Amino acid sequence: MGPMTGAFNILRHNADRSIEWFSSIVMLNWAFILSLPGETMAVEGTFSEFNHYGLGEERLAVVLALVGAVRIVVLWINGRWPRGPLLRIGGCVVGAMIWGQIAWLMALGTIVDRGIVATGTGVYAMLAVAEILSIYKAAFDARYERGQ
Helix, strand or coil, X not given: CCHHHHHHHHHHHCHHXXXXXXXXXXXXXXXXXXXXXXXXXXXXXXXXXXXXXXXCHXXXXXXXXXXXXXXXXXXXXXXXXXXXXHHHHHHHHHHHHHHHHHHHHHHHHHHHHHCCCCHHHHHHHHHHHHHHHHHHHHHHHHHHHCCC
């Protein structure tokens, strides 16, 4: 078995979880960018509501890093443990809440400060929708694992 065969098996095994992997990696990316030096969220409009609700860069970076990392571990062990799909459901619920809040706060910030809606609002709203669809897929997997 060559390296490409192993990579192909990993991709095939995780094909129906690609949205969950993508969402988790985006969370880690957000955490990384927010942890860089400088005031990323000091931009007027887009992030003004985050600061208004006490979601500073440090706090948000820690939350996103923890959730993203835990979800990646859960996705990695999924299929090797019978409760994996249930953990995926929990991760998707948390992911949908996070992306929904980010979309909502971005929309509020740009509407209040600029009178427009930022394009990021739609992107993060769609991530929330994708997470909700992933809840359904993980629930199907949980039922299938139990043979019902």
